[in-house]
Amino acid sequence: MSARKKNKKIYILDTSVILHDHDAIFHFEENDIAIPITVLEELDNFKKGNSPKNYEAREFIRIIDRISVNYSLQEWIPIDGKNKGKVKIIMNESGPGIDANMVFDQKKPDHKILNAALQTAAENKNTPVILVTKDINLRLKAKALNLTAEDYETGKIKDIKNLYSGRAVIEDIETDVIMKLYKDGELQDTDILGDKKVNNHFFILKNGKASSLAFYSAYDNTIKKVEKQYTYGIKPRNAEQTFAMHAIMNPEIKLVTIQGVAGTGKTLLALAGCLEQKSRYNQIILARPIVPLSNKDIGYLPGDVHDKINPYMEPLWDNLKFIKNQFGENEKRSKMIDQMQKEEKIVIAPLAYIRGRSLSDSIFIVDESQNLTPHEVKTIITRAGDNTKIIFTGDVFQIDTPYLDEQSNGLSYLIDRLKGNKLFAHITLEKGERSELANLANELL
Numbered sequence: 001m002s003a004r005k006k007n008k009k010i011y012i013l014d015t016s017v018i019l020h021d022h023d024a025i026f027h028f029e030e031n032d033i034a035i036p037i038t039v040l041e042e043l044d045n046f047k048k049g050n051s052p053k054n055y056e057a058r059e060f061i062r063i064i065d066r067i068s069v070n071y072s073l074q075e076w077i078p079i080d081g082k083n084k085g086k087v088k089i090i091m092n093e094s095g096p097g098i099d100a101n102m103v104f105d106q107k108k109p110d111h112k113i114l115n116a117a118l119q120t121a122a123e124n125k126n127t128p129v130i131l132v133t134k135d136i137n138l139r140l141k142a143k144a145l146n147l148t149a150e151d152y153e154t155g156k157i158k159d160i161k162n163l164y165s166g167r168a169v170i171e172d173i174e175t176d177v178i179m180k181l182y183k184d185g186e187l188q189d190t191d192i193l194g195d196k197k198v199n200n201h202f203f204i205l206k207n208g209k210a211s212s213l214a215f216y217s218a219y220d221n222t223i224k225k226v227e228k229q230y231t232y233g234i235k236p237r238n239a240e241q242t243f244a245m246h247a248i249m250n251p252e253i254k255l256v257t258i259q260g261v262a263g264t265g266k267t268l269l270a271l272a273g274c275l276e277q278k279s280r281y282n283q284i285i286l287a288r289p290i291v292p293l294s295n296k297d298i299g300y301l302p303g304d305v306h307d308k309i310n311p312y313m314e315p316l317w318d319n320l321k322f323i324k325n326q327f328g329e330n331e332k333r334s335k336m337i338d339q340m341q342k343e344e345k346i347v348i349a350p351l352a353y354i355r356g357r358s359l360s361d362s363i364f365i366v367d368e369s370q371n372l373t374p375h376e377v378k379t380i381i382t383r384a385g386d387n388t389k390i391i392f393t394g395d396v397f398q399i400d401t402p403y404l405d406e407q408s409n410g411l412s413y414l415i416d417r418l419k420g421n422k423l424f425a426h427i428t429l430e431k432g433e434r435s436e437l438a439n440l441a442n443e444l445l
Contacts, residue, residue, distance in 0.1 A: 008085070009128045010034055012117045015042040015109075016134035016403045017152045021375050022059035024132075025079055025087055027154040032076065032085040035064075036093060036116035038109045050352045052289070052376050090116040098145060110138050117147050134403035155374035156408045157416040163259075163396070164419040166426035167202040167243055170194075178210045187223040190216065200253060200425040202226065202243040213239055218422040219252055232333065233326030234272035240429045241265055247425035248273030248391060251280070255381065256391045257369075257415050260429030266393040267367050268319050274363045274391075275323065278340065281387065282361035286316045287351040288368045289376075291400040309350050316348045316367060351380075360385030370394035370411045371401045377410035 009031045017024050018039065025033045046057035064073070067087070071077045076086035093112040100114035113131070121129040131142045131149040142149035157163065173192060181187050190197055192205070199218035204211060213226040226246050228236050236242040241264075247256045248270055258266045274284045290312045320337065327334040340346045351366065366372075366380060369392040377392070384390060394411045406412060418424040 008032065009130055010120060010124055012036065012090070012113070012120060012129065012131045013039065013152075014113050014131065014133040014135065014138060015039045016138075017132055018043060018060045019046065019053045019056045020134055020152060020373050020403055020408075021154060022056040022063065023375070024060075024152065024154065025063070026081060026084065028085065030083050030085050033079070033087040034090050034116070034120055035087065036090045036113045038093060038112040038116070040064075040089065042109055050355065052352075052373065055355070056375075090120060092116070092119050094119070100141070100145060103145065104141065110135070110141070113138070114142060114145060114147070117142065118145060121147065134408075151408075155413050157412050158407075160396070160406045160412065163412060163428075164415050164426060165428040166200075166419075167204070167240065167428070168196045169204045169206065170196065171206055173205045173207050175207060175210050178205055178207070178212050181205070181212050181214065181223065181225050185225050186217075187214075190221060190223055193223070199420045199422050200247070202246070202425075202427060204239055213242055215243075215246060217252075229276075231276035232272045233323055234268060236269070237265070238431050240427060240431060241269055244269050244427045244429060245273055247427060249276065250425070252422075253425045254384070254389050254423045255418065255421075256389070256424075257411060257418075257426045258391065258393045258429060259396055259411065259415065259426070261395050261398070261432065263432035264429035266429060267316065267365070268322065270365045270367075270391045270393055271316075271319050272323055274365060275337070277363060278336075278345070281363045281389070283344070283363075284340070284346045285354065285359070285362055285364045286320075286346070286348045287354050287364070287366055288312065288316065289351045289371045291368075291371050312350065313348055320346070320348070355379075357383060358385050359383050359388045359390075361387045363389045364391070366390065366392045368394050368400075369414075370396045370399050370409045371404065372410035373404065374408075374410045374413040377414050 011028050011031055012034045013024055043057040043061060046053050047061060048054060067080060068077055073089040074091055076088045079085055079087050093115045098118055100111035100118070104111055117129060117131045128148065131139070131147055132152050133139055133149065134152055139149040139151070170192065177187065177192065193203065193216060196203070197216055199216065201216050203214040203216070205214050215224045215226050217224050226242060228242050229245050229249055231245060231249070236245050244258050247253055258270065260266050271286065278284065290309060324334045324337055337346070369377065381390060392411055392414060396406045396409060396412045399405060399409055415426050419426065
């Protein structure tokens with residue numbers, strides 16, 4: 001093996017990293033990447049299908065095939081791009097001395113990956129060798145074998161406790177200023193916001209006598225008054241919901257994220273706002289990723305494809321029914337919703353069914369988006385065409401996907417990366433409006 005640069009490292013990637021991000025090998029700067037042959041074998045099991053994991057597996061296989069055209073996979077192959085390292089496939093998974101299969105008493109693929117890491121470390125005693133995996137238990141096993149192991153950090157936010165909320169309270173605002181905002185609807189003097197002047201940020205401006213809801217507009221550098229908007233039978237019940245509805249209804253904002261626990265009204269507000277804007281867009285699309293309980297494939301569930309997916313779509317249908325119930329069965333707006341469904345002006349579907357479509361003249365709600373990877377979120381947004389708005393809703397602390405957490409999921413990533421962009425607005429909902437019992441569960445259980 002050729003001499004390595006001082007401080008250069010070898011990162012060994014397991015299957016969970018590839019299924020999270022097929023471009024992972026490009027994100028380790030000048031360091032080298034080693035892939036155990038077991039990982040390729042596992043990816044082969046994922047290459048068929050329409051799920052995000054299937055897509056990631058296929059794309060990674062294509063990348064390895066492309067960059068290895070003139071090389072043997074058992075040698076170090078240059079990775080495309082400036083200041084990148086090299087990649088190779090580890091064929092020897094027997095272990096140099098310690099055998100993970102013997103230590104853990106099972107011949108699992110994970111243990112072959114551990115052996116590959118042990119073998120690589122033994123062959124490169126002067127180079128740090130690090131196993132990278134999204135699997136917490138595999139990291140623990142690696143550390144038990146005295147291997148260095150890390151989570152995959154690309155796309156992972158650093159400080160979830162201070163995740164951007166999209167709103168702030170500013171106290172001790174002069175009453176004259178608040179009254180002027182009520183009278184004129186906007187303020188030219190934005191200095192009162194101080195260091196909180198962030199594009200499309202929401203504010204409660206207050207003092208001991210008066211208060212007003214406000215919004216900083218990036219387009220004309222003004223503070224605008226935020227009014228409660230009654231949309232398709234739904235009226236915001238608190239300041240947070242009022243802010244969320246303002247972002248949903250604002251045509252200058254093309255991308256909205258709404259984060260909050262169950263019962264805060266995320267999806268209901270988004271759907272009501274979309275229906276109110278039905279004349280602005282040709283289609284309303286509601287989608288969510290399907291994450292089965294215990295992460296078992298839905299193919300094992302009884303019935304045809306509709307029987308399998310309907311339980312996962314039911315919460316979206318429930319929100320639509322709730323809005324219809326605000327009107328009489330024969331009321332014009334209720335009939336309008338039925339007609340829009342028949343004409344597919346409203347589409348409710350699993351997110352996998354939307355994959356690959358270009359979204360033009362559409363307003364698109366992605367529910368439960370905390371169960372998406374950063375790459376999946378990026379892929380959805382890149383599908384946006386002319387006159388398209390996308391609303392991501394979810395709870396970053398309620399994740400059902402085994403290899404995502406509050407720091408690495410797509411919703412957290414999106415909120416953190418896009419704050420301050422003039423096309424983007426975010427609001428965190430904290431006050432539950434479902435019931436006292438639901439609030440009790442969120443607060444104490």
